[in-house]
Amino acid sequence: MATVKNRKVAEMSFLARLRKFPFWAWLWFIIGGLYFILPLLATVEFSLSWDPEAPFKAYQRAFEDNRFWSSFIASNVFAVITIIASIILVVPTAYWIRLRLPQARRIVEFITLMPFVVPAIILVFGMIRVYSTPFTIPFTDVVFMRPFTQSRLGTDILIVAGYMVLSMPYMYRSVDTGMRTVDILTLTEAAQSLGANWFAIITRIILPNIRSALLSGALLTFAIVVGEVILASYLGVTAFGPYLFLLGQHRAYEPAALSFVSFLLTWLAMGLIQLFTGGQGQAAGAH
Amino acid sequence: MSYLSLTNITKQFGDTVVVDNFNLEIEKGEFVSFLGPSGCGKTTTLRMIAGFETPTSGSISLDGEDITNNPPNQRNVGMIFQSYALFPNMTVAQNIGFGLTVRKLEKQLIQERVDEMIGLIHLKEHAHKFPYQLSGGQQQRVSLARALAIRPDVLLLDEPLSALDAKIRVSLRAEIRAIQKRLGITAIFVTHDQEEALSISDRIVVMNVGEMEQVGTPFEIYNFPKTQFVANFVGSLNNADAEVVDPANGILAMDGVHFKTADEGMKNRRKGDKVKISVRPERFSFAVEPLKENVVESTIENITFLGSVVRIQISIGGTKFNMDTFNNPFLELPAIGAKEKVMCSKEAVLVL
Numbered sequence: 001m002a003t004v005k006n007r008k009v010a011e012m013s014f015l016a017r018l019r020k021f022p023f024w025a026w027l028w029f030i031i032g033g034l035y036f037i038l039p040l041l042a043t044v045e046f047s048l049s050w051d052p053e054a055p056f057k058a059y060q061r062a063f064e065d066n067r068f069w070s071s072f073i074a075s076n077v078f079a080v081i082t083i084i085a086s087i088i089l090v091v092p093t094a095y096w097i098r099l100r101l102p103q104a105r106r107i108v109e110f111i112t113l114m115p116f117v118v119p120a121i122i123l124v125f126g127m128i129r130v131y132s133t134p135f136t137i138p139f140t141d142v143v144f145m146r147p148f149t150q151s152r153l154g155t156d157i158l159i160v161a162g163y164m165v166l167s168m169p170y171m172y173r174s175v176d177t178g179m180r181t182v183d184i185l186t187l188t189e190a191a192q193s194l195g196a197n198w199f200a201i202i203t204r205i206i207l208p209n210i211r212s213a214l215l216s217g218a219l220l221t222f223a224i225v226v227g228e229v230i231l232a233s234y235l236g237v238t239a240f241g242p243y244l245f246l247l248g249q250h251r252a253y254e255p256a257a258l259s260f261v262s263f264l265l266t267w268l269a270m271g272l273i274q275l276f277t278g279g280q281g282q283a284a285g286a287h
Numbered sequence: 288m289s290y291l292s293l294t295n296i297t298k299q300f301g302d303t304v305v306v307d308n309f310n311l312e313i314e315k316g317e318f319v320s321f322l323g324p325s326g327c328g329k330t331t332t333l334r335m336i337a338g339f340e341t342p343t344s345g346s347i348s349l350d351g352e353d354i355t356n357n358p359p360n361q362r363n364v365g366m367i368f369q370s371y372a373l374f375p376n377m378t379v380a381q382n383i384g385f386g387l388t389v390r391k392l393e394k395q396l397i398q399e400r401v402d403e404m405i406g407l408i409h410l411k412e413h414a415h416k417f418p419y420q421l422s423g424g425q426q427q428r429v430s431l432a433r434a435l436a437i438r439p440d441v442l443l444l445d446e447p448l449s450a451l452d453a454k455i456r457v458s459l460r461a462e463i464r465a466i467q468k469r470l471g472i473t474a475i476f477v478t479h480d481q482e483e484a485l486s487i488s489d490r491i492v493v494m495n496v497g498e499m500e501q502v503g504t505p506f507e508i509y510n511f512p513k514t515q516f517v518a519n520f521v522g523s524l525n526n527a528d529a530e531v532v533d534p535a536n537g538i539l540a541m542d543g544v545h546f547k548t549a550d551e552g553m554k555n556r557r558k559g560d561k562v563k564i565s566v567r568p569e570r571f572s573f574a575v576e577p578l579k580e581n582v583v584e585s586t587i588e589n590i591t592f593l594g595s596v597v598r599i600q601i602s603i604g605g606t607k608f609n610m611d612t613f614n615n616p617f618l619e620l621p622a623i624g625a626k627e628k629v630m631c632s633k634e635a636v637l638v639l
Contacts, residue, residue, distance in 0.1 A: 183370060183372070186372040187372055187374060189337075189339055189366070189368070189372070190366065190372035192338075192339075192358070192360045193359055193360075193362075193364060193365060193366040193434070194360075194365075194386030194389060194433065194434075194437055195360045195361075195363070195389050195390055195437060196360055196389045197360055197389075200389050204385075205376075208376035209374070209375055209376050211376075
């Protein structure tokens with residue numbers, strides 16, 4: 001008698017648990033997960049199917065190519081420079097707007113959305129048109145600077161500036177969101193009353209407290225720069241994006257292998273963010 | 288010359304005058320409170336002393352030096368905020384040492400000063416914790432230590448106890464006062480809590496709509512308010528309309544009931560003048576022998592138990608007054624509706 005009763009109680013608790021199980025939530029989560037993972041699995045499977053005897057042949061071939069390393073390193077260097085330059089430009093801008101010019105917020109947000117409206121091809125043609133002619137002293141024919149596009153350094157400066165424009169929506173929004181979670185005004189006033197100047201406030205108070213937001217912005221900038229094709233192609237700069245694009249037109253397996261490597265690098269960067277922020281937002285202390 | 292002088296300070300935001308022609312002299316080591324309702328200009332005045340706002344006109348001088356246009360980081364003024372404003376990325380020790388680090392003092396000196404300050408606020412065991420690991424009271428003590436570590440010329444406290452619960456508030460305000468006295472530091476405390484201001488200050492500045500209503504010791508402010516606003520804002524007060532009957536002898540009539548007042552200003556009034564009289568609830572008492580002046584018949588309307596005090600609502604000639612009496616276990620209270628004789632001294636009747 002007691003056993004039957006116990007079984008009924010067990011059945012009831014199972015049904016109760018089943019009712020509590022968030023079925024739809026899990027269903028959508030699984031569908032979403034498959035949407036992202038299936039193409040990746042297909043890419044990996046394809047990259048390993050070149051030679052059944054040597055499954056990593058595509059990876060080996062890709063890594064043996066010197067052009068891969070030179071373009072990969074160049075893109076990484078561009079990405080790091082873009083990130084540093086963007087932080088130097090965006091953090092003080094977002095900080096000042098929050099602190100002193102809240103009325104300018106809408107204008108700046110509109111400007112940061114421009115890269116979504118103006119395609120990269122328009123941007124690069126505009127840059128080439130403006131910066132491929134020499135700079136002259138106004139109303140004279142005296143040239144005081146050669147065109148940017150005629151030197152390696154000039155072209156590198158142009159491409160970094162272009163990358164900064166393309167990544168601006170992501171970097172600005174990340175930084176602005178990070179600042180929203182911190183009481184910027186009071187922390188600034190507290191630091192000022194203790195004798196800190198603007199440089200000390202930004203480097204020692206603001207930047208550490210928006211660290212995870214900065215890392216998010218940096219990751220997105222990194223992903224944009226490493227995968228970017230149009231700016232690099234039209235400015236004739238060695239970069240990973242155009243290399244991958246060209247490789248895809250002539251080879252089948254190596255681009256798939258390199259795409260997967262790019263994914264791994266992105267995951268590595270995300271892992272680093274978790275590592276640096278300890279899985280916490282900056283509001284909890286940023287340490 | 289005073290240590291801190293505010294001379295003809297006016298602050299306007301657009302067309303709105305937030306602080307109007309404010310003048311104040313503060314001596315070294317004094318603890319002054321700015322007391323007033325929200326929007327009266329007390330925080331704006333404090334922020335002008337800190338350098339976060341620039342006066343529209345007027346000047347501020349500290350120890351003989353005009354600091355009106357000095358930036359906040361060049362004033363050596365410590366500030367404590369209502370929201371603590373501790374740096375979330377720094378430990379307690381790093382927070383306290385921040386002001387010393389930006390002044391580029393020697394590491395040894397910074398460490399010694401940080402240890403001294405942590406000892407002062409009794410948080411030695413929390414030195415390596417982050418702000419989010421501390422309670423509100425502990426965070427505000429760290430904020431106090433951080434402001435004191437730079438040895439400021441003036442310590443400014445902007446409603447530092449408002450975000451804390453009642454018990455912590457009382458103990459922390461006593462701690463702030465004790466530390467201020469021990470270090471002999473000049474302090475300005477902004478609050479809208481009259482009890483806080485009365486308990487902690489050497490002098491209180493009562494402010495209303497950007498103007499200074501009265502400056503005085505807590506005793507003066509409470510017992511001898513100069514304006515109706517001060518009388519109403521500080522402590523509880525009974526107000527009633529009355530008519531001058533005999534100005535020379537200080538006799539007033541309220542609903543046909545005569546009161547005597549010791550107010551000096553009565554001599555300047557004329558018979559028949561309409562005035563407002565104010566009496567603090569604790570200045571009323573049940574009439575006992577020998578009967579003095581201002582013994583009047585009243586009706587008991589209501590009795591409210593407030594812990595240490597019992598508040599009795601009485602009606603005198605149709606006007607309702609509150610009368611406070613200390614609670615004790617043997618207190619014999621009259622029944623509601625009973626007729627009782629109550630009295631108050633002529634000094635208790637304020638004409639404002």
